[in-house]
Amino acid sequence: MADLKVTTSLRRNDDVSKSRFKPYRAPRQHGESLIEPSLANAESMLRDNQQALGSLPSSLQQLRRPARETLLRDSLKYTRAYRDVDTTDLSSDSIVMAGHQPTLFHPGVWFKNFALDRVAKLSAATAVNLVVDSDVAHSSAIRVPQLNRSTGQVQSTSVAFDQHSGGVPYEQSLIEHRELFDSFDARVRDSVQLIVADPLVDQLWHHAREAIRRCGFAGCALAQARHALEHDLGLSTLEVPQSVVCRTESFANFAMQVLCDLPRFHACYNDSADLYRQIHGIRSNAHPVPNLARDGDWFEAPFWLYGNRSAKRQAVWVRYCDGGSAIEIGDRQNRTRKIANANSESAYEALHALQSPEFKLRSRALVTTMYARLVLSDLFLHGIGGGKYDQLGDLISQRYWDCPTPQMMVLSATVMLPGHESFAPQLIQQRQVEVDRQLRDLDFHGESFRDQADSPEPELEQWITRKRQLLDDIPPHGQRLQWHREITAINRQLGESLHELRQQLTQERSRLSRREKDAALFCSREHSFCFYPLPYLQATYEGMLR
Incomplete structure (x- = not known):
């Protein structure tokens, strides 16, 4: 020793x-x-x-x-x-x-x-x-994405397979609400039906119901159900719980x-x-x-x-x-x-x-x-x-x-849900940058949008001409106060003349923000595998393994 x-x-x-x-x-x-x-x-x-x-x-x-x-x-x-x-x-x-x-x-x-x-x-x-x-079990529920039928927006809901919230090791986590467990697949399927018509939870939960009758513990049932499904798919692996190894x-x-x-x-x-x-x-x-x-x-x-x-x-x-x-x-x-x-x-x-x-x-x-x-x-x-x-x-x-x-x-x-292409998060972010730049230009470069201004053309041309004169004749440092005030006043007048365009861009920015949230939720890589289509996952995995 x-x-x-x-x-x-x-x-x-x-x-x-x-x-x-x-x-x-x-x-x-x-x-x-x-x-x-x-x-x-x-x-x-x-x-x-x-x-x-x-x-x-x-x-x-x-x-x-x-x-x-x-x-x-x-x-x-x-x-x-x-x-x-x-x-x-x-x-x-x-x-x-x-x-x-x-x-x-x-x-x-x-x-x-x-x-x-x-x-x-x-x-x-x-x-x-x-x-x-032996790790501590956490929530007995998963977050499931949904499409709102009326607005088309993406939201999420919680679907539970038991009523407790964990706190003890998986090997000790007994299922307390069997009816909730047995109906889990149907509730997941109903929740995700507008996104995925054939989630693999149906095949998985067939095995899970058999497993829960054998062991009664959540971790045991989930692992055995997944492993039995893997056998159906031709995988030739063995499994053993850490609790068995430690004994x-x-x-x-x-x-x-x-x-x-x-x-x-x-x-x-x-x-x-x-x-x-x-x-x-x-x-x-x-x-x-x-x-x-x-x-x-x-x-x-x-x-x-x-x-x-x-x-x-x-x-x-x-x-x-x-x-x-x-x-x-x-x-x-x-x-x-x-x-x-x-x-x-x-x-x-x-x-x-x-x-x-x-x-x-x-x-x-x-x-x-x-x-x-x-x-x-x-x-x-x-x-x-x-x-x-x-x-x-x-x-x-x-x-x-x-x-x-x-x-x-x-x-x-990383495997995203079917239909993720329609959200195109990168394109949304690129357009957000463009819109933000345009909104800033309305404040400081309103002359760039002269064809979309609300003000009469003679008045608009007068502002633009005067701004060009000021920019061509910038006073030395320390003598720019009056010059700066006049430039600021012209920018404000040009910006106010673009009210309709500003409103359109602001509304688009709001739509893009909502779309960004939808895309972040829909295209998350953290969704449970159980509501993906099985052939879709298999094909994606096979492509990566090749």
């Missing part, structure tokens, strides 16, 4: 600079994707990673094979509960993984699942998607390696987070993650703890006792346990034995992907958020495990 007075050799090395962190920006236009590196490099990346993973510490090397065999066994068992699985080509020799929370996410996130299947087939690997069900002996072994050396992990974690903030000029201590805290002889660990009777996540704390031979682990409230002989090779078995419905130990995000990338897989596919986040995870891994981290692939896509 680590000495509590441990010092760290971590320094802000000259070779760690902002240039090593990739920005990863979401594609903006419909049909554009981010795939970095490209799919053509997937197989070579996987092989390079397998070679790099050969330099892991022996404690992780010895863990990889049993952990991966357990992953495949658990993934098969879990997936077979709701869909058929072809086991012909499944092998633990090469595994590619991705992961996300079990939500009705936008098409750019779902694209990652299609890419996972493609990468696995390109590299002759087994694909496993990790359902991150395995292999995960307990990995966690115990961190917990028994927590002071040093603390130093690596916090120093890396501080360095990340310093390099990026981030002032908030909560971003991208808060530092792990210390309270006396208690160390905060990068895990969560909760149970069925008290489902709210609590931070895990650890302290060393009995002269350093044992550890206490828990939330320092109602769930604190003692592990004796923590230095022994079998100590992880004691940690594994603690897992129960009231003692659910789950990894936090950075440790979740650390375990997935170092132990479970050969290549991990991240979205943009995860890709940015896990660059900090790489710093921590490199410093704590003293080895290079495997490469990751980062993917996202």
Whole structure:
């Protein structure tokens, strides 16, 4: 067990600079994707990673094979509960993984699942998607765009699949209102019918109703429904919840390696987070993650703890006792346990034995992907958020495990609703700039609109002629007061003579503002995938994957 007075050799090395962190920006236009590196490099990346993973510490090397065999066994068992699985080509020799929370996410996130299947087939690997069900569930409703029948304007409404608003981990989020859940597809379809006639929510919710009868939990039902639909579309991936992974002996072994050396992990974690903030000029201590805290002889660990009777996540704390031979682990409230002989090779078995419905130990995000990338897989596919986040995870891994981290692939896509072309946001913005310039010119260059003026032509020509004379004979600095007053008066007279044109442009500017709001809502990339037409999404994905 680590000495509590441990010092760290971590320094802000000259070779760690902002240039090593990739920005990863979401594609903006419909049909554009981010795939970095490209799919053509997937197989070579996987092989390079397998070679790099050969330099892991022996404690992780010895863990990889049993952990991966357990992953495949658990993934098969879990997936077979709701869909058929072809086991012909499944092998633990090469595994590619991705992961996300079990939500009705936008098409750019779902694209990652299609890419996972493609990468696995390109590299002759087994694909496993990790359902991150330890994250806190948020709203049980989605925003659905609508067209107003009378005005043609775009608005949005909230459509709920349950009555509660989350606040507990997805694995604890029971559906409370079954009638609301069962009717969700019909209500989404009614809401979006003037935009999309055949939303895929119909096919999705057929599977969701079956899933909710099996498990009763929102996250479980949404993930299984989506995965069953993916099977209908020919995707050959496995899935497993994070909660299942965290209950395995292999995960307990990995966690115990961190917990028994927590002071040093603390130093690596916090120093890396501080360095990340310093390099990026981030002032908030909560971003991208808060530092792990210390309270006396208690160390905060990068895990969560909760149970069925008290489902709210609590931070895990650890302290060393009995002269350093044992550890206490828990939330320092109602769930604190003692592990004796923590230095022994079998100590992880004691940690594994603690897992129960009231003692659910789950990894936090950075440790979740650390375990997935170092132990479970050969290549991990991240979205943009995860890709940015896990660059900090790489710093921590490199410093704590003293080895290079495997490469990751980062993917996202932008898919807009059918009919988005009619809104043409860029053209709207260009016209807004033109109208704003014209309105300004009415105030300062009214002579440019002489053919559209309301005033009699002789009077108009008199103003324009006098303005030209003034501009041809500009007084020196310090002698321009009277000159400026006369120019201003003429500009005002010219502007007042263009009242009708000003009114037309002002009305157009107002229409453009409304149209801009309509376009921003209609063309958002954040809409849930569930109310897009399925063939439309498939064709868009296929184009991007090619």
